[in-house]
Amino acid sequence: MEKRMTCCILALFFLLLCLPSCKASDRQTVEFWGMGTLVSVTLYGPEAACTEGFAQAQALMTELDGLWSLNHPDSDLSRLNRSESGITDADGRTVALVKQAIGLSELTGGAFDITLASLSALWKTCGEEDRLPTDAELSVLLDGVGTAALRAEGTEIGKPVGAAVDLGAIAKGAAAEQLATILRRIDGLSGGLISMGSCVTVFGSKPGGAPFRVSVRDPKNRNGTVGSLTLSDGQVLSVSGDYERFVTIGGKNYHHILDPHTGYPTDSGLSSVAVVASNGAVADALSTAFMVMGEDAAAAFYRAGKADFEAVFIRSDGSVVCTDRIDIK
Numbered sequence: 001m002e003k004r005m006t007c008c009i010l011a012l013f014f015l016l017l018c019l020p021s022c023k024a025s026d027r028q029t030v031e032f033w034g035m036g037t038l039v040s041v042t043l044y045g046p047e048a049a050c051t052e053g054f055a056q057a058q059a060l061m062t063e064l065d066g067l068w069s070l071n072h073p074d075s076d077l078s079r080l081n082r083s084e085s086g087i088t089d090a091d092g093r094t095v096a097l098v099k100q101a102i103g104l105s106e107l108t109g110g111a112f113d114i115t116l117a118s119l120s121a122l123w124k125t126c127g128e129e130d131r132l133p134t135d136a137e138l139s140v141l142l143d144g145v146g147t148a149a150l151r152a153e154g155t156e157i158g159k160p161v162g163a164a165v166d167l168g169a170i171a172k173g174a175a176a177e178q179l180a181t182i183l184r185r186i187d188g189l190s191g192g193l194i195s196m197g198s199c200v201t202v203f204g205s206k207p208g209g210a211p212f213r214v215s216v217r218d219p220k221n222r223n224g225t226v227g228s229l230t231l232s233d234g235q236v237l238s239v240s241g242d243y244e245r246f247v248t249i250g251g252k253n254y255h256h257i258l259d260p261h262t263g264y265p266t267d268s269g270l271s272s273v274a275v276v277a278s279n280g281a282v283a284d285a286l287s288t289a290f291m292v293m294g295e296d297a298a299a300a301f302y303r304a305g306k307a308d309f310e311a312v313f314i315r316s317d318g319s320v321v322c323t324d325r326i327d328i329k
């Protein structure tokens with residue numbers, strides 16, 4: 001990919017959408033909280049269809065949050081993590097997502113790994129206590145990292161004793177895709193755009209056929225945008241970065257994407273990665289995985305055709321490289 005990559009000099013950016021928050025005769029936007037982030041749904045169609053769409057979207061988000069949140073004690077994930085070796089009554093959507101996550105972990109050589117929950121919790125605690133984790137603390141928890149011993153089939157999810165699962169790096173992409181799937185079935189809606197902070201997707205089309213352009217803003221200038229790209233029907237854009245979520249220890253920021261080999265926040269030379277894919281979970285998981293793998297390994301992954309996606313890599317020095325078919329201007 002290196003040779004075919006287009007080298008763009010763009011300002012460093014992170015996906016944060018400049019979405020219309022308005023009501024027009026054929027377009028309405030509703031915002032609500034889900035999965036710890038602001039969910040914005042813009043729908044095109046008559047009022048009754050939009051109203052129905054917003055109700056269904058919020059209901060589905062509440063349902064998925066209830067299945068996958070680590071903050072809900074009765075979620076499938078909380079019950080799984082509390083259990084000794086697994087649960088036998090998981091929702092089919094949880095089983096399917098865990099199964100897909102295991103496959104993506106294998107595909108990315110373990111860069112994407114849903115068994116980092118205990119390490120993420122350790123970093124959170126260390127942030128509260130303003131101290132770095134000790135080598136002993138990291139070592140104990142790193143011993144339990146790895147998806148090889150996870151099992152997901154039917155209504156069962158099995159895990160090794162002590163392992164804890166976190167779907168935070170894949171769930172929003174999956175949810176965005178599922179929201180688009182239910183919304184496109186609603187009679188009267190011609191299209192729409194769903195944004196969940198770091199993940200955005202579109203379905204159908206706008207009246208008149210204008211493309212869905214997603215504006216991205218400069219993280220160093222929250223009022224400015226640095227580029228935009230066209231999303232086609234069903235495409236999901238996911239962005240992972242090292243400056244949106246972090247803990248501060250000794251005055252230094254430690255971001256939330258962890259290298260499963262070291263237990264430390266990634267330091268691969270990339271500051272942010274944007275991935276566009278038609279599968280939401282794949283887009284979300286790969287944007288996280290490439291932060292761990294770094295540009296060269298991600299380029300090799302792309303060249304090998306291991307998944308169907310396009311990507312933008314933002315290096316720590318602010319320069320940007322793109323895969324062959326990404327449309328960002």
Ligand code: FAD
Nearest residue numbers: 035036068069111112113168169171198240256257258288
């Ligand atoms: P991504 O790069 O997509 O994911 C990073 C997150 O994945 C990390 O925060 C960590 O949890 C995990 N992770 C770290 N390294 C790796 C790795 N190498 N491989 C795989 N995973 C890794 N936050 C709140 O503050 N309040 C809430 O109520 C809340 N509820 C949530 C409910 C659900 C169902 C989910 C999925 C998340 C929730 N969150 C909540 C978490 C918050 O939204 C996460 O910070 C978010 O999922 C991270 O997404 P991202 O796109 O920023 O980063």
Ligand code: MG
Nearest residue numbers: 169284285288
């Ligand atoms: Mg992700």
